Amino acid sequence: MIVHINHISQTKKKTGKPSQLGELASLVTGSLVNFVEDGVLDASLAPSLRIHLDWIQYRTNFRDPVCVRRTTDPQGRPMALAEIAIDLRQADPAQLVLQLGRALQSVGPTSATDDGRVYLDDFRPYRDCMIWDFNRLFWQHLGEWEAASGRGFEAALPSGKSDANHPEAVADSITEFWELLKKLEDRGQLPGEIPALEIGVGSGARAAAWMDGFKALDEQKGTGYYAKLQFILGDYSATTLERAVTALARHAGHVSAAPLNALNPFKALSAYRFKVMYVHATNVYDNLPFDDLVRRDGRLYLVEVRAYLSSVAVDRLSADFGLPRNDFPTVVKRLLEEGPGGIFPGERGVAFWRCLWDYFRLEERLRALDDREESHVPPGLSWSHLEDLLTEAPEDVRFHISRGAAESFANTLPLLHPRGYLQVQDIFVEHMDEYRKGFKGPGKLDGSLVAWVNGALLRAVGARAGYDVHFAPFPYRPGTKTTVMYTTQRP
Amino acid sequence: MKLPLLPTTVIGSYSMPEWLERAKNDYLSRRLSRRDLDEMHDAVRKAAIKDQEMAGIDIVTDGELQRDNMIDYFTERLPGVQVDLGSKRFYYDFYESVVRSKLATGSLGLVEEVRFVKRFTERAQKISVSGPHTLVKRIRNQFYPTEEAFALDLGRSLNFELKELARAGATELQIDEPYYSGFPEDLPWAVKAINAAVEGVDANVTLHICYGNRYGKPSFEGSYRYLFPTILQAKVHALSLEFARRGEEDLELFREFNAPFTLGLGVIDVKTQEVEPPTLVADRIRRALEIVPVERLVINPDCGCVHLSRDVAFNKLAAMVEGTRIVRKDFGQS
Numbered sequence: 001m002i003v004h005i006n007h008i009s010q011t012k013k014k015t016g017k018p019s020q021l022g023e024l025a026s027l028v029t030g031s032l033v034n035f036v037e038d039g040v041l042d043a044s045l046a047p048s049l050r051i052h053l054d055w056i057q058y059r060t061n062f063r064d065p066v067c068v069r070r071t072t073d074p075q076g077r078p079m080a081l082a083e084i085a086i087d088l089r090q091a092d093p094a095q096l097v098l099q100l101g102r103a104l105q106s107v108g109p110t111s112a113t114d115d116g117r118v119y120l121d122d123f124r125p126y127r128d129c130m131i132w133d134f135n136r137l138f139w140q141h142l143g144e145w146e147a148a149s150g151r152g153f154e155a156a157l158p159s160g161k162s163d164a165n166h167p168e169a170v171a172d173s174i175t176e177f178w179e180l181l182k183k184l185e186d187r188g189q190l191p192g193e194i195p196a197l198e199i200g201v202g203s204g205a206r207a208a209a210w211m212d213g214f215k216a217l218d219e220q221k222g223t224g225y226y227a228k229l230q231f232i233l234g235d236y237s238a239t240t241l242e243r244a245v246t247a248l249a250r251h252a253g254h255v256s257a258a259p260l261n262a263l264n265p266f267k268a269l270s271a272y273r274f275k276v277m278y279v280h281a282t283n284v285y286d287n288l289p290f291d292d293l294v295r296r297d298g299r300l301y302l303v304e305v306r307a308y309l310s311s312v313a314v315d316r317l318s319a320d321f322g323l324p325r326n327d328f329p330t331v332v333k334r335l336l337e338e339g340p341g342g343i344f345p346g347e348r349g350v351a352f353w354r355c356l357w358d359y360f361r362l363e364e365r366l367r368a369l370d371d372r373e374e375s376h377v378p379p380g381l382s383w384s385h386l387e388d389l390l391t392e393a394p395e396d397v398r399f400h401i402s403r404g405a406a407e408s409f410a411n412t413l414p415l416l417h418p419r420g421y422l423q424v425q426d427i428f429v430e431h432m433d434e435y436r437k438g439f440k441g442p443g444k445l446d447g448s449l450v451a452w453v454n455g456a457l458l459r460a461v462g463a464r465a466g467y468d469v470h471f472a473p474f475p476y477r478p479g480t481k482t483t484v485m486y487t488t489q490r491p
Numbered sequence: 492m493k494l495p496l497l498p499t500t501v502i503g504s505y506s507m508p509e510w511l512e513r514a515k516n517d518y519l520s521r522r523l524s525r526r527d528l529d530e531m532h533d534a535v536r537k538a539a540i541k542d543q544e545m546a547g548i549d550i551v552t553d554g555e556l557q558r559d560n561m562i563d564y565f566t567e568r569l570p571g572v573q574v575d576l577g578s579k580r581f582y583y584d585f586y587e588s589v590v591r592s593k594l595a596t597g598s599l600g601l602v603e604e605v606r607f608v609k610r611f612t613e614r615a616q617k618i619s620v621s622g623p624h625t626l627v628k629r630i631r632n633q634f635y636p637t638e639e640a641f642a643l644d645l646g647r648s649l650n651f652e653l654k655e656l657a658r659a660g661a662t663e664l665q666i667d668e669p670y671y672s673g674f675p676e677d678l679p680w681a682v683k684a685i686n687a688a689v690e691g692v693d694a695n696v697t698l699h700i701c702y703g704n705r706y707g708k709p710s711f712e713g714s715y716r717y718l719f720p721t722i723l724q725a726k727v728h729a730l731s732l733e734f735a736r737r738g739e740e741d742l743e744l745f746r747e748f749n750a751p752f753t754l755g756l757g758v759i760d761v762k763t764q765e766v767e768p769p770t771l772v773a774d775r776i777r778r779a780l781e782i783v784p785v786e787r788l789v790i791n792p793d794c795g796c797v798h799l800s801r802d803v804a805f806n807k808l809a810a811m812v813e814g815t816r817i818v819r820k821d822f823g824q825s
Binding site for chain 1: 581707708717
């Protein structure tokens with residue numbers, strides 16, 4: 001049996017006394033030995049059992065405090081390897097040993113958990129699972145959620161606000177862009193039209209601040225670049241675009257709205273191939289579909305998930321909303337298709353949606369990948385490139401394949417002018433070994449979700465497309481986990 | 492060899508198979524022997540020639556798939572250029588290379604390419620070399636007082652090779668200079684270096700100037716206007732320029748400056764996997780014919796096909812040939 005301590009960072013001051021986290025970890029390891037000695041855990045299963053001690057950064061997420069992951073072969077037949085993951089942050093010390101004992105009794109390949117949970121779906125890779133339907137629902141019905149919660153979606157971010165709008169960051173971005181244009185002009189290479197693109201425009205506040213600042217700087221320098229500037233607002237939500245265009249009304253004539261899928265900006269903007277001088281996105285990549293891969297003992301597994309509600313959750317939702325227990329899979333499907341109003345009219349529908357999301361959980365299993373399988377390989381890369389990425393990774397690791405981010409990135413780069421650049425503010429895992437140092441998502445943010453973005457993967461995608469990808473800390477807010485990713489042309 | 496009206500050709504490189512990229516990387520990591528890699532190269536070169544023949548190309552190349560990129564293939568061969576062979580893991584990257592003393596005169600070994608391509612095709616053949624300006628921009632100079640001096644000596648060195656190629660039977664030679672477009676201020680001495688390279692070379696020489704094709708994207712943008720009138724001093728037979736991706740606006744420069752060159756007209760955009768219909772190719776040729784006489788027009792893609800998938804590259808070349816045949820009919824030829 002191998003115990004993984006996946007949370008490696010200092011979270012308390014040195015006092016010389018054990019922390020609650022340490023005590024919980026001791027409780028787990030001590031209990032494990034007892035369980036083996038008492039015969040609770042079949043000794044023949046112990047060698048292929050992994051115990052993971054996590055500390056999940058997101059207070060709301062998709063996991064119960066103790067959860068079991070079984071493994072299957074590529075065809076779905078049970079295999080010996082099993083994992084028990086414990087979130088030391090959520091774990092209740094009074095319940096932990098009991099929960100761990102139950103989990104151990106269920107790890108055998110043929111053991112089944114029947115704790116009354118209601119499954120909402122079949123096992124699927126993360127990229128295809130129901131969370132993305134919930135995510136879409138949230139952005140489609142954002143106003144209703146915000147009205148019910150009494151706060152804007154940016155307030156749900158860990159910092160309570162978006163780093164996109166940070167005034168100093170915006171000012172530096174403007175200066176950097178102006179300097180690029182000046183260099184081009186000095187070489188006689190300034191294009192007649194200067195397109196800039198923001199993907200994921202939010203309220204339009206950042207774009208408005210950026211345009212205000214750029215116009216002011218251009219006037220101060222007397223360079224006349226603003227007259228050539230065409231700022232494209234790109235978002236898949238028509239409502240969001242309308243709101244942003246309104247916020248930028250004072251720059252009418254220099255602003256256009258482009259309804260686009262963040263996964264493929266090039267499709268909507270192909271007329272701008274090799275012309276866009278500046279692309280910016282904040283907190284877009286962390287909200288795009290991903291997969292999780294696990295490498296154990298040299299073998300690669302794809303994490304598959306199955307949505308469920310615990311028995312307790314179903315009881316509460318039934319009692320509060322008068323819905324029969326067996327109807328939940330159908331009700332959830334209807335919610336995702338018709339929106340909250342399709343379940344209950346008005347605020348009650350939103351209240352049900354919010355409670356359901358709160359209780360919503362994902363059960364995981366690890367499916368061994370067939371050597372020939374390629375469905376998990378993201379656009380922009382091939383299986384052999386993924387192999388290269390794996391050579392950088394620790395032998396024993398679980399990591400994201402940020403396929404949505406990779407697809408978006410790969411489909412944005414062809415828009416860039418040879419001297420243009422892309423800047424993305426987001427939460428990135430820059431090197432593969434960082435995946436062994438802490439939980440990287442997914443977590444819940446109000447009605448949507450967030451997962452850290454595999455920066456090493458984007459680096460590989462960029463290299464294939466002729467760009468070096470760099471990461472720099474976001475210097476404007478101490479303690480932030482935001483990183484700025486930017487591209488430069490490979491020589 | 493008599494060529495048809497509006498002869499078709501390629502710029503040089505053909506589609507690079509992903510498995511070959513992998514093999515090249517494996518060679519750099521010492522997981523594949525030079526001998527095995529050379530055998531692979533020979534196989535893909537033969538396949539590239541065959542594909543071009545099947546597509547109907549009149550002047551073919553060997554696909555240049557044995558070249559890692561347009562720089563390293565030459566820096567590895569240029570006598571006097573020191574190359575750090577451990578400085579890259581990905582074949583397409585550039586080696587760190589430096590010149591610390593005057594370049595010696597010696598063969599670059601490209602004659603083998605002439606022999607190879609002659610062995611496997613009866614069509615007219617073309618061999619391309621990277622130009623002195625391009626090489627100057629990628630080789631660190633620790634000897635020559637100026638870039639111009641370095642380029643002129645590179646021109647001398649390339650001249651030796653171009654004469655060797657002509658002696659070996661090469662009738663169509665091409666010099667690639669994609670960096671002109673990024674450094675237009677260098678053009679006066681860059682043209683002098685070209686003239687040094689082609690002095691006394693008994694072959695048709697085409698000067699290919701594009702906006703770059705590294706990783707299938709342009710390295711520079713702008714207008715070909717910077718070329719004129721300086722480029723008129725270049726002692727080459729033809730200029731091969733990029734028009735399909737950028738539009739034909741700059742064709743007017745040929746009229747405006749009464750350029751005497753044959754024009755290698757780029758009619759295929761090699762930076763998109765979308766295959767042009769032959770009718771579009773024909774339209775592009777006809778627009779060029781409004782400015783350049785038919786006997787001074789050669790039809791080619793904008794640049795090399797190295798970043799296109801093989802089926803796309805083949806289909807684009809086939810469309811280019813078909814589009815050219817449509818226009819030939821206007822002149823009573825098929």
